[in-house]
Amino acid sequence: MAGSVTTGSCNCGGVKYTISGPLREVVACHCGQCRKQTGLFYAATDTLDANIDIVDDGSLKWYAASDFAKRGFCGVCGSALFWKRDGSDRISILAGSLDGDMSDIKMERHIFVEDKGSFYDLKDGLEQFAQSDDHTPRPDPNTK
Numbered sequence: 001m002a003g004s005v006t007t008g009s010c011n012c013g014g015v016k017y018t019i020s021g022p023l024r025e026v027v028a029c030h031c032g033q034c035r036k037q038t039g040l041f042y043a044a045t046d047t048l049d050a051n052i053d054i055v056d057d058g059s060l061k062w063y064a065a066s067d068f069a070k071r072g073f074c075g076v077c078g079s080a081l082f083w084k085r086d087g088s089d090r091i092s093i094l095a096g097s098l099d100g101d102m103s104d105i106k107m108e109r110h111i112f113v114e115d116k117g118s119f120y121d122l123k124d125g126l127e128q129f130a131q132s133d134d135h136t137p138r139p140d141p142n143t144k
């Protein structure tokens, strides 16, 4: 998949996108907002804006969940799809919305673990961060 064109979509097909080029490793965010939006946690890859083409955005909605980022989702089927920091040239994409083979990307770490739901445990041995991590610093983790 890396280096080629990847496609993705929401559950009903109202939103479709293509990504060219490699995808970042998957980061799992366990913050309260991601927990609420997904019911569990937000496992997202990431790419440059220039590499993604949202070819069908007929039902795409954006929700400003904080004063520094927006969350894209399908307004028909409710699938969570994107996370976008204001002013950033990158976009996070829920790994589960990718179509077909996802074996080229792997989950690498967990962030905002201190906010995770108490009904599940993390036993995969991956690196855990209580709040943000060094790779994707956030202005104020407490407002995330």
Ligand SMILES: [Zn+2]
Binding pocket: 010, 011, 012, 013, 014, 015, 059, 074, 075, 076, 077, 078, 079
């Ligand atoms: Zn949909």
Ligand SMILES: [Zn+2]
Binding pocket: 029, 030, 031, 032, 033, 034, 035, 042, 112, 144
């Ligand atoms: Zn989060």
